[in-house]
Amino acid sequence: MVGYLIRRILGAIPLLLGILTLIFFIIHIAPGDPTSRFINPNVSPRVIEQMRHNLGLDQPLHIQYFKWLWSFVRGDFGYSFGQQQPIKDILFGWHGVLWNTLQLTLVSLILIFALGMLIGIVQAVRQYSLADNVLSFTALFFYSMPSFWFALMLILLFSLQANQHHWPVQFPASGMTSVGYEFLSWGGKVGDRFKHMILPALALGIGNAAGVARYMRGSMLEVIHQDFIRTARAKGLSERTVIFRHALRNALIPIITLLGLYLPFLFSGAVLVETIFGWPGMGRAIVDAILQRDYPMVMATSFVIAAMVVIGNLVSDVLYAVVDPRIRTE
Amino acid sequence: MPTHPRGIPRTLLAAALAAAAACTGGRDRGGPGAGTPADSAGGTPERGGTAVIVELGDMEKPMPLVNQSAFDGDLSDVMYMGLTRSAWRDGRVVYLTSNDNPMALAYHWAYVGADSSAIRYRMRHGLRWSDGVPITAADVAWTYRMLADTGVASVRQEDVAQIDSVVAENDSTVTFHFKRRYPEMLFASSIPIAPQHVYSGVPPAGIRTHASLTDPARGLVVSGPFKVGAWQRGASITLVPNPEFTPKPYLDRVVIRVIPEATTRLVELRNGTADFVRGISFDLVPQIRAAAGGWRLEREQGRFWEYLAYNPAKHPAFADPQVRRALGMALDVPSIIRSLGMAEFTTPAAGPYSPIFRDLYDPQRMRPLPYDTAGAKRLLDERGWTDADGDGVREKDGKPLRFTLTTNAGNARRNDVTLIVQQQWKRIGVDARLRQLETVTFLNSLPQKTYEAALGSWQVALSSDISPLFRSGAPQNIVGYGSPEVDGMMDRALAQPTAEKANPLWRAAAERIVQDQPYTWLYFYDPLTAVSGRLRGVRVDSYGAYQNLWEWWIPRGQQGAAARTAPADTEKGKR
Numbered sequence: 001m002v003g004y005l006i007r008r009i010l011g012a013i014p015l016l017l018g019i020l021t022l023i024f025f026i027i028h029i030a031p032g033d034p035t036s037r038f039i040n041p042n043v044s045p046r047v048i049e050q051m052r053h054n055l056g057l058d059q060p061l062h063i064q065y066f067k068w069l070w071s072f073v074r075g076d077f078g079y080s081f082g083q084q085q086p087i088k089d090i091l092f093g094w095h096g097v098l099w100n101t102l103q104l105t106l107v108s109l110i111l112i113f114a115l116g117m118l119i120g121i122v123q124a125v126r127q128y129s130l131a132d133n134v135l136s137f138t139a140l141f142f143y144s145m146p147s148f149w150f151a152l153m154l155i156l157l158f159s160l161q162a163n164q165h166h167w168p169v170q171f172p173a174s175g176m177t178s179v180g181y182e183f184l185s186w187g188g189k190v191g192d193r194f195k196h197m198i199l200p201a202l203a204l205g206i207g208n209a210a211g212v213a214r215y216m217r218g219s220m221l222e223v224i225h226q227d228f229i230r231t232a233r234a235k236g237l238s239e240r241t242v243i244f245r246h247a248l249r250n251a252l253i254p255i256i257t258l259l260g261l262y263l264p265f266l267f268s269g270a271v272l273v274e275t276i277f278g279w280p281g282m283g284r285a286i287v288d289a290i291l292q293r294d295y296p297m298v299m300a301t302s303f304v305i306a307a308m309v310v311i312g313n314l315v316s317d318v319l320y321a322v323v324d325p326r327i328r329t330e
Numbered sequence: 331m332p333t334h335p336r337g338i339p340r341t342l343l344a345a346a347l348a349a350a351a352a353c354t355g356g357r358d359r360g361g362p363g364a365g366t367p368a369d370s371a372g373g374t375p376e377r378g379g380t381a382v383i384v385e386l387g388d389m390e391k392p393m394p395l396v397n398q399s400a401f402d403g404d405l406s407d408v409m410y411m412g413l414t415r416s417a418w419r420d421g422r423v424v425y426l427t428s429n430d431n432p433m434a435l436a437y438h439w440a441y442v443g444a445d446s447s448a449i450r451y452r453m454r455h456g457l458r459w460s461d462g463v464p465i466t467a468a469d470v471a472w473t474y475r476m477l478a479d480t481g482v483a484s485v486r487q488e489d490v491a492q493i494d495s496v497v498a499e500n501d502s503t504v505t506f507h508f509k510r511r512y513p514e515m516l517f518a519s520s521i522p523i524a525p526q527h528v529y530s531g532v533p534p535a536g537i538r539t540h541a542s543l544t545d546p547a548r549g550l551v552v553s554g555p556f557k558v559g560a561w562q563r564g565a566s567i568t569l570v571p572n573p574e575f576t577p578k579p580y581l582d583r584v585v586i587r588v589i590p591e592a593t594t595r596l597v598e599l600r601n602g603t604a605d606f607v608r609g610i611s612f613d614l615v616p617q618i619r620a621a622a623g624g625w626r627l628e629r630e631q632g633r634f635w636e637y638l639a640y641n642p643a644k645h646p647a648f649a650d651p652q653v654r655r656a657l658g659m660a661l662d663v664p665s666i667i668r669s670l671g672m673a674e675f676t677t678p679a680a681g682p683y684s685p686i687f688r689d690l691y692d693p694q695r696m697r698p699l700p701y702d703t704a705g706a707k708r709l710l711d712e713r714g715w716t717d718a719d720g721d722g723v724r725e726k727d728g729k730p731l732r733f734t735l736t737t738n739a740g741n742a743r744r745n746d747v748t749l750i751v752q753q754q755w756k757r758i759g760v761d762a763r764l765r766q767l768e769t770v771t772f773l774n775s776l777p778q779k780t781y782e783a784a785l786g787s788w789q790v791a792l793s794s795d796i797s798p799l800f801r802s803g804a805p806q807n808i809v810g811y812g813s814p815e816v817d818g819m820m821d822r823a824l825a826q827p828t829a830e831k832a833n834p835l836w837r838a839a840a841e842r843i844v845q846d847q848p849y850t851w852l853y854f855y856d857p858l859t860a861v862s863g864r865l866r867g868v869r870v871d872s873y874g875a876y877q878n879l880w881e882w883w884i885p886r887g888q889q890g891a892a893a894r895t896a897p898a899d900t901e902k903g904k905r
Contacts, residue, residue, distance in 0.1 A: 084539055085544050180380070
């Protein structure tokens, strides 16, 4: 397995380089550059030329590309043109935007799969019942809802209306922490962070959970009609054992594929949700970088997302082996 | 000389974004150009409490030498002192000494030299940076050397282009020698000062990436009333009082939260979890007025003008001033303003000078074009643009009067305005096709002159100098305007030693430009900020929103209002 993983990671390197090279040239083709935001009667064109020179933007594109490539292969993401800070400080570390987004996406992932699988199993076991129909309708309702609209509805309901009408449960509309967070106790800090995470995690997760529920229902239905399930029941096993030990494990394989796909998908979905909730994560960093034509930042964030695709697929493959012994032996 | 009497010029991008977030003021300002006192909520200022500000974006480089964004400029105004403190009073920029404003380093200034082309400043004694090091005239001289240095590439570089030298005569006396006497010498020497002892160890090109700017909470050394206490990138900035600054600010802390989404900002406002919310769009005003909490709306009056720009290089009709005039006459600007609910926050525009300028705005000689559809049709007929084939669109020499009107995407107001303009032009046989471009792409299309017609806005610089927009061949002359007569007038105006002598020439140049109608001036509008009822002492006017942060205060009985989100914070405030 270890050898397999190493082979997969090595195989991903040319793929990542290819993706990044493509992005490098596409973002440079887009009109404007990092100095475009200084277009203003009050800023001399001479100053803008100096800025372009200082940033190396007056060099030929292929030189810029090789300079970026040389830094990149040495693990140096460079400086953000927009924020003029080392990109590693912006992206990584305890206060980096990557960790902020990971917190959100991991909670969402847990929500997506816990909720989605549970609903799917209930629906499959109670096929064509009232519960199945109601859950199908509800799942489709949330699945069809754009995440940005759902996010705004959550804010209006559970923050604004809850506050105006003094509901017992209220959530903050934005941010990762409250004003005065630093003065809270350790437990208070954990609670405060959790409270801030609920609405964005729901906005990011509910629609996808509905999708997982549909997949789970289909996959479970396929499995529970197979002969080995009938055999298990004939052996006198309890329904709980039949469903959770025999059927679920076999029905998980297509769901694990979804796990690999959802990790990068959540990162892209976080773009809108993070903007609406004022969450200082990767999604907002990407949008700001693109709007400001912050080339090094665009490249670094693209790399992180591309790496997430690779990691997501790898995690899927490892989990396949966990649930299906045949893959392990191969 | 392009100048901007603020910490930093607001970028055009900021203008575009601000257009999406146009603002209003709920209080009567006593007419254009009137000076604005700090709010009149009354009471004796009380110490303590945390004010929560909501901004659209995060800070980048809040240091006078390397400010990048408009918000950086605002923070520089809060954290750094200049020799004098600029302010907006009665339709003019004034330069206050420490006798009138504690943010000024100098208590006295005087023109010196035979032709008065130098200014000598006397600085206060005993002033210190936030790390305890004395502030001296050497800091001033070094700051101005750096502002002029190409390695630093400061956006203020052009503002100091007329300075010949800055000489620190002793620790508290500094003299600015200018290349010539001109009206904006005080402005050029009022830029906030940076600490030499922090940055002199790195080459000029390294200042922008100095460690103090990477970790401003630990490293930023300031002279103003507040310093950065904590920074959560992209989320919040906590400002705490600088112990070296006198007078001590009333507030214990100011927390600036970053919330890009307008609806979320409104929810924070209505939930009472914010005190000072920037970037309020006009359509949100009724909701804010209906919200509990005694919210008031403050305006930075007349700081942007919205225009229709015509590019003569892309359509032959735009080369004819009479056609441009006809296009302007076909638009009922007051009805556009009314129908979009902006009447309270906009003024129909007649020319490049905002009504806020007491000495430059001349409503008698420059009036908005009359709304006259028949007159517009007659003008177009006279210029040979007629609808010979009866398809509803005029043409001349086989070229139809059809073009693309471009604006930036994501700005609901501009989208609405372009739709109305399209309909009103249609009535006189002009076919405008609408197009929206991503903001940076749109902004680039203007100086590169790849657009045909565009709806955009410029920020109003608090300066008389309009030459960057209208001089022949100037890079920001996006309409390709060129008039030797106007160029001559502007040159003569720039050569005058005083504003009194220059202003008549600027007014004459503006009048001549308006006759040629290179733009259709639509309206001047005011950026808006919502301020909660508990926040007192706030002064917002055309100069900006953060000009007296040390005077903001919250009545003691209301300092716990934020306790809903931060109970422990209030306790700390009491300690």
